[in-house]
Amino acid sequence: MALYSEKVMDHFRNPRNVGVIEDADGVGEVGNAKCGDIMKMYLKIDDGIISDVKFETFGCGSAIASSSMATELIKGQPVSEAMKLTNKAVAEALDGLPDYKMHCSVLAEEAIRSALADYEQKKGQSDSAAKD
Numbered sequence: 548m549a550l551y552s553e554k555v556m557d558h559f560r561n562p563r564n565v566g567v568i569e570d571a572d573g574v575g576e577v578g579n580a581k582c583g584d585i586m587k588m589y590l591k592i593d594d595g596i597i598s599d600v601k602f603e604t605f606g607c608g609s610a611i612a613s614s615s616m617a618t619e620l621i622k623g624q625p626v627s628e629a630m631k632l633t634n635k636a637v638a639e640a641l642d643g644l645p646d647y648k649m650h651c652s653v654l655a656e657e658a659i660r661s662a663l664a665d666y667e668q669k670k671g672q673s674d675s676a677a678k679d
């Protein structure tokens with residue numbers, strides 16, 4: 548059996564949503580200290596819906612495929628749904644990852660959570676500024 552599924556290879560070779568959103572509503576950056584890979588997610592959120600998402604990943608092929616698939620899974624989704632995205636769901640959508648590569652999908656889950664936390668924090672600040 549091939550080590551990587553066709554979906555992993557496809558998202559590694561043709562990653563979706565690569566890039567930067569300059570005026571992002573939420574940005575999250577995470578890294579894995581062991582392998583040194585870094586993932587950065589940018590979210591554009593309109594009326595609680597993720598209208599756009601882009602990523603930059605300096606890492607292995609599985610990390611690139613995981614970020615690409617994760618962006619596809621949350622694009623167009625409400626923030627509440629994106630919060631629930633797990634690394635398992637990302638790996639399943641890729642038709643699986645080898646056990647020792649599961650941490651690459653964890654990076655994608657963490658990057659999205661971190662970008663959403665950044666969004667919530669910024670939103671909280673502007674909401675309280677609006678009340679002043």
Ligand code: FES
Pocket residue numbers: 579582583584606607608609610648650651654
């Ligand atoms: Fe660390 Fe893939 S080897 S993210």
